[in-house]
Amino acid sequence: MDLLRKPYSRRQFLQVTAGVSAGAIAAACQAGASPTPGPTAKPEGTFNWMTWSDHYIAEQLDEIKKTAKISTNITELADNADGFAKLKEVKGQLDVISGDALWVPKYFEEGLIDAWDINSLEVAKQLYSIAREFTIWTKPEGYLGYPFGWSPILITYNPKYVSPAPDSWQALLDPKYKGKIVTENQPVEVVAYMAKAAGIKDPYNMSEAELAQAKELLLRLKPNVLKLAQQNTDTVAALVSEEAWIATSNLGTEDRVKDGGGPEVISFIPKEGTIGWMDAEMIVKEGKNKALIRPFLELAEQAEWIAQNFIDYGRPLFNEKAYQILVDKGEKERADRYFYNKPETVQTMTLKGPGLSTQGAINVFNEVFGA
Amino acid sequence: MDPIQTMPVSPYARLVRAVLRTWALVVLAFLYLPIAFLVLFSFEESRTPGLPITGLTLHWYEKMISNGILLGAVWNSILVAVAATTLATIIGTMAAFPLVRGGIRFPNVARILFTLPIMLPGALIGVALLLFFRRVLDAELSFWTVIAGHLVFTTPYIVLIVGARLQGFDRMLEWAAADLGASPARVLRHIVLPLIAPAIMAGALISVTLSIDEFVITFFTVGPQLTLPIYIYTQIKFGVTPEVNAVATVLLVGTMAVLGLSWLMAGQARRISGLIGSRGGAGR
Amino acid sequence: MPPNSAGGAIVVPPATGLAVRAKVGLVRAWPFLPAGLMLALLFLVPMAVMVVFSLWRTTPDFDIVPDWTLDNYAYFFNTPTYVRTLLKTLIMAAAVTAAGIAAAFPFAYFLVRYVSPRWQRAVLLAVIVPFWTSYLLRAYAWQAILGPKGALNQLLTGIGVTDEPSRLFIYDNPGVWLVLVYVYFPFAALAIYASLEKFDFTQLNAAQDLGARPDQALLHILLPQVRPGLITACIFVFIPILGEFLTPALVGGTEGLLIANLIVNFFRGLQYTTMAAFCFIIAALVTVLLVIFRRYLQVEDVVART
Numbered sequence: 001m002d003l004l005r006k007p008y009s010r011r012q013f014l015q016v017t018a019g020v021s022a023g024a025i026a027a028a029c030q031a032g033a034s035p036t037p038g039p040t041a042k043p044e045g046t047f048n049w050m051t052w053s054d055h056y057i058a059e060q061l062d063e064i065k066k067t068a069k070i071s072t073n074i075t076e077l078a079d080n081a082d083g084f085a086k087l088k089e090v091k092g093q094l095d096v097i098s099g100d101a102l103w104v105p106k107y108f109e110e111g112l113i114d115a116w117d118i119n120s121l122e123v124a125k126q127l128y129s130i131a132r133e134f135t136i137w138t139k140p141e142g143y144l145g146y147p148f149g150w151s152p153i154l155i156t157y158n159p160k161y162v163s164p165a166p167d168s169w170q171a172l173l174d175p176k177y178k179g180k181i182v183t184e185n186q187p188v189e190v191v192a193y194m195a196k197a198a199g200i201k202d203p204y205n206m207s208e209a210e211l212a213q214a215k216e217l218l219l220r221l222k223p224n225v226l227k228l229a230q231q232n233t234d235t236v237a238a239l240v241s242e243e244a245w246i247a248t249s250n251l252g253t254e255d256r257v258k259d260g261g262g263p264e265v266i267s268f269i270p271k272e273g274t275i276g277w278m279d280a281e282m283i284v285k286e287g288k289n290k291a292l293i294r295p296f297l298e299l300a301e302q303a304e305w306i307a308q309n310f311i312d313y314g315r316p317l318f319n320e321k322a323y324q325i326l327v328d329k330g331e332k333e334r335a336d337r338y339f340y341n342k343p344e345t346v347q348t349m350t351l352k353g354p355g356l357s358t359q360g361a362i363n364v365f366n367e368v369f370g371a
Numbered sequence: 372m373d374p375i376q377t378m379p380v381s382p383y384a385r386l387v388r389a390v391l392r393t394w395a396l397v398v399l400a401f402l403y404l405p406i407a408f409l410v411l412f413s414f415e416e417s418r419t420p421g422l423p424i425t426g427l428t429l430h431w432y433e434k435m436i437s438n439g440i441l442l443g444a445v446w447n448s449i450l451v452a453v454a455a456t457t458l459a460t461i462i463g464t465m466a467a468f469p470l471v472r473g474g475i476r477f478p479n480v481a482r483i484l485f486t487l488p489i490m491l492p493g494a495l496i497g498v499a500l501l502l503f504f505r506r507v508l509d510a511e512l513s514f515w516t517v518i519a520g521h522l523v524f525t526t527p528y529i530v531l532i533v534g535a536r537l538q539g540f541d542r543m544l545e546w547a548a549a550d551l552g553a554s555p556a557r558v559l560r561h562i563v564l565p566l567i568a569p570a571i572m573a574g575a576l577i578s579v580t581l582s583i584d585e586f587v588i589t590f591f592t593v594g595p596q597l598t599l600p601i602y603i604y605t606q607i608k609f610g611v612t613p614e615v616n617a618v619a620t621v622l623l624v625g626t627m628a629v630l631g632l633s634w635l636m637a638g639q640a641r642r643i644s645g646l647i648g649s650r651g652g653a654g655r
Numbered sequence: 656m657p658p659n660s661a662g663g664a665i666v667v668p669p670a671t672g673l674a675v676r677a678k679v680g681l682v683r684a685w686p687f688l689p690a691g692l693m694l695a696l697l698f699l700v701p702m703a704v705m706v707v708f709s710l711w712r713t714t715p716d717f718d719i720v721p722d723w724t725l726d727n728y729a730y731f732f733n734t735p736t737y738v739r740t741l742l743k744t745l746i747m748a749a750a751v752t753a754a755g756i757a758a759a760f761p762f763a764y765f766l767v768r769y770v771s772p773r774w775q776r777a778v779l780l781a782v783i784v785p786f787w788t789s790y791l792l793r794a795y796a797w798q799a800i801l802g803p804k805g806a807l808n809q810l811l812t813g814i815g816v817t818d819e820p821s822r823l824f825i826y827d828n829p830g831v832w833l834v835l836v837y838v839y840f841p842f843a844a845l846a847i848y849a850s851l852e853k854f855d856f857t858q859l860n861a862a863q864d865l866g867a868r869p870d871q872a873l874l875h876i877l878l879p880q881v882r883p884g885l886i887t888a889c890i891f892v893f894i895p896i897l898g899e900f901l902t903p904a905l906v907g908g909t910e911g912l913l914i915a916n917l918i919v920n921f922f923r924g925l926q927y928t929t930m931a932a933f934c935f936i937i938a939a940l941v942t943v944l945l946v947i948f949r950r951y952l953q954v955e956d957v958v959a960r961t
Binding site for chain 3: 383395398399422469494499631
C-alpha cells in the first residue's frame with residue numbers, strides 16, 4: 001500500500017514542468033496559425049473543464065497554475081449522457097469536456113467539439129501510436145480528442161465460492177449464484193452484458209428480436225443480483241465482505257478488494273468478448289479560452305503525471321512513456337496485469353457509446369427490474 | 372417555575388415520561404449509528420470506506436487538507452445552501468401568511484402547486500431548469516442559477532411548515548397590540564415572528580438539509596463550478612474514498628462546534644436578561 | 656376549532672376587527688408575490704416546457720422532435736410493471752409515513768412537554784445536523800451495518816440470536832423501508848415539533864381535572880390542534896418518497912426498486928420525453944389524491960372567518 005501513497009517528489013516535478021513549459025512556449029511560437037493573440041504571448045488565464053475526478057490530480061493542477069499561470073475550473077459529470085445533455089445547452093461556457101469512446105464522435109456530429117491535430121502537441125509523441133489513430137476518432141478535419149485512459153469491463157469472482165473457474169458471461173446466469181452477484185446500476189450497460197452473453201454482435205444497436213433475447217437472459221440474471229452498484233465502492237465493499245461472489249466492473253477491482261482487507265479475487269475478460277470504454281479530452285467548439293487548452297494539455301498529459309494517475313486509480317492509460325516510468329518504479333506487474341502495455345486490447349472491445357437501441361434497452365431493463 | 376413541574380405528578384405520568392425519554396434516546400441512537408460508522412471509515416487505511424477496518428490512519432485527512440478542489444467544492448456547497456436557505460426562508464415565510472389568512476384567491480390550488488416541486492424527481496426539474504435558463508432566458512449558468520434551482524425545492528417546505536403553524540393561530544394578540552397603537556411592523560416583530568419562530572427555524576433546517584446534498588438539480592444548473600455533492604455522486608467509475616468521509620467528519624464537527632457555541636452564547640445572553648427581567652423557567 | 660387564547664375563553668373579535676386587520680396588513684396578497692413569482696417562473700414555466708416534451712418523441716439519435724403523440728403516456732399504462740411499481744411505491748410511501756409519524760410524534764411530544772425550550776433547540780439541532788453529511792456516505796454506512804455480513808448480523812450471530820446471517824435487513828423492501836424511515840424522520844419530527852410547540856399543555860391537565868381519561872384528552876384536545884402539523888409531516892414524508900430513487904438503489908437490491916428508479920433510468924438514457932410523461936402521470940395521480948383529501952389541507956383560520 002505504501003506504493004500508492006508515495007507522495008510525488010515536488011522537485012522531480014518542478015524539473016519536468018520547467019522543461020515542459022519551455023517546450024510549450026517553443027511550440028506556441030512555432031504555431032503561427034494558432035489563434036493566440038501574439039505569436040510570442042504566453043497564454044494565461046482560466047478555463048473550464050468538465051471531467052471525471054480520475055482525470056486530474058489536485059497537485060497537478062496546482063503546479064500548472066503555478067508554473068504556467070493556467071488555472072482550471074473543474075466541474076464533474078457522472079455519465080456521458082449527463083455531460084452531453086449539459087454541453088448541448090451551455091456550449092461555450094465549457095472549454096474542455098471528457099467523454100467516452102463513441103460518445104466522442106456523437107459530440108462532433110452534434111457540432112459541439114472541434115476536430116484538431118493532436119500531433120501539434122509535443123506531448124502527443126508520448127502516446128502509443130495506436131491511440132493517435134483510432135478510426136472512430138479520426139475525421140477529415142482532424143482528431144476528435146486527446147486520448148486519456150481506458151478499461152474493459154471484467155467479471156471478477158471469488159474462487160473460494162466460484163468453481164470451476166468461469167470464462168463466460170454465462171457465469172452471471174448460473175442459478176447456483178442466487179443473490180451473489182453485483183452489477184452496475186446502469187441499465188443500458190447491463191442489458192449490453194446480456195447481449196454479449198447471448199452472442200449478439202452490436203449490443204448498443206439491437207433489433208427487436210435481439211432485445212427480446214437479451215430480456216430473456218436479464219430475467220435469469222435478476223434473481224442472482226444482490227444489488228445494483230451505484231458506484232465502484234458498492235462493488236468493492238460487497239466483494240470484500242464476501243456478500244457477493246461475482247461482480248462486473250472496471251479494471252483494478254481485485255486490487256481494491258485486497259486493499260480493503262478482502263479475499264483474493266480473480267478478474268477475466270469473458271470469452272464472448274466484452275464492453276469497454278476509452279476516454280478523451282475534447283475541445284469545445286464554442287469555448288472562449290481555446291488558447292489555453294493546448295498549452296495546458298502539453299503540461300497535464302506529461303508521462304510523469306500519467307504514471308502517477310495510474311498509481312492512484314489503477315487502469316491503463318494511453319501514454320506509452322508513462323509505462324516506462326511505471327516499470328522503473330516497480331509497477332510493471334500491475335501495469336501488465338491491467339493491459340497497460342497492450343493498448344491494442346481496445347480494438348477487441350465493444351466500445352461504449354450512444355446506440356440506436358438505448359430506449360429499447362431501458363424499457364427491457366425496467367420491465368425486468370420493476371415490481 | 373413551570374406550572375407543569377409544580378403540579379402533583381401521578382405515577383402513571385412518571386411512567387409515560389420515562390418511556391418517552393427512552394424512546395427519544397433510542398431515536399437519537401438510531402440517527403447517530405450510521406454517523407459513527409461514517410466517522411470510523413474516515414480513519415480507514417484502505418481506499419474503500421467500509422468494513423473490515425484494515426488499519427487506522429490520518430492519511431485521508433492530510434490528503435483532504437491539501438486538496439484545494441475538494442475544499443473549494445465544500446465552500447461552494449455551503450455558500451449555495453446558506454444563500455438558498457436564507458432566500459427560501461424569507462419568501463416562504465412571507466407567502467405563508469396570505470396562503471393561510473385568505474389574502475389570495477385560491478389558497479388550495481396554491482398549496483397543491485407548492486407540493487409539486489417536492490413530488491417531482493430532481494432529474495425532471497434539473498433538465499427543465501437547464502432548458503429554461505439557456506433557451507428561454509439565455510442566461511449563463513452560475514451561482515445564481517444554482518441558488519435559483521435550489522429555491523424551487525426548498526421554498527415549498529418553508530411555506531408548508533410555516534403555514535401549518537399559522538393555522539389556528541391566535542389573532543387576538545395581534546389585534547390587541549394594534550388596538551393599543553402598535554404599528555404593523557412592531558406587531559410583526561414583537562408578536563407574530565416570535566410566535567412562528569419555531570416553524571421558521573424548522574423550515575430553514577430542512578432547507579439546509581436538502582440543499583447541501585442535492586446533486587441532480589445542482590448539476591444541471593451550476594456553471595463551471597464544483598459542489599460537494601457533484602464531487603461525491605460523480606465518482607461512479609472508481610468510487611469514493613475515505614477522503615470524502617474525512618471531509619464529512621470535519622464538516623460535521625465544525626457545524627456542531629459552531630452551533631453548540633452559538634447555543635451556549637444564546638443561553639448566556641438569556642441568563643443575563645433573565646437576571647434583569649423576571650421571565651424564567653420553561654414558560655413559553 | 657376553538658382558538659386557544661391566552662385568556663382561555665373564546666373571544667369575540669373586537670368591533671374594530673376588520674379595520675385593524677387591514678391595518679396589520681398580514682392578510683394582504685403582496686407577501687405571496689416573491690414566492691409565487693418564483694414558483695411560476697422557475698417551476699411552472701419550465702414544467703410547461705416539460706409537459707410539451709412529454710407529448711413529443713425522442714428519436715434514436717436523442718433528438719426531441721415535435722411529433723405530437725400520447726405514446727409516452729400509453730406506454731406507462733400498457734406496461735403492467737410500471738403500474739405495479741407505482742402502486743408498490745404508494746404502499747411503501749404510506750408505510751414509511753406511518754412509521755415516521757409514529758416515531759416522530761412521541762419524540763416531538765417528549766421534547767415539547769418535558770424539555771426546556773433552550774434544550775429543545777439543542778436536541779432539534781442534534782437531530783438534523785447528522786443529515787447535513789452526504790447521504791451517499793451514510794447509505795454506505797447502512798450497508799456496512801445491515802449487510803448480510805454487516806455489523807448487525809455479526810452481532811446477532813455473535814450473541815446467538817440467529818445462526819445464519821439474515822438477509823432481511825437489506826437489499827429488499829424491508830431494508831428500503833427502514834432506511835427511508837431513517838431518512839425522513841427529521842422532516843416529520845421538525846414538522847410536528849413546529850406545530851406542537853405552541854400547544855398549551857395545561858389544557859390536557861384541565862381536561863383530566865374535568866374527568867377525561869388521558870387518551871381522551873389527547874384525542875380530543877391535543878390532536879385537533881396539532882393536525883396541521885401532522886398533515887405537514889405526512890406531506891414531507893409521503894410526497895418526496897414518490898421521487899425517491901437513491902435509497903432503493905443503494906439498499907433495495909433488485910426487489911426494492913421504486914417508481915423513481917425506473918424514471919431515472921429513462922433520464923440516464925436521455926429519454927426525456929418518456930421521463931416527463933411518467934413524472935406527470937404520478938404528479939396528476941397524487942394531485943387527485945391531494946384534492947380528495949383537500950378537506951384536511953383546507954385553510955382554516957377560524958378567527959379570520961368570523
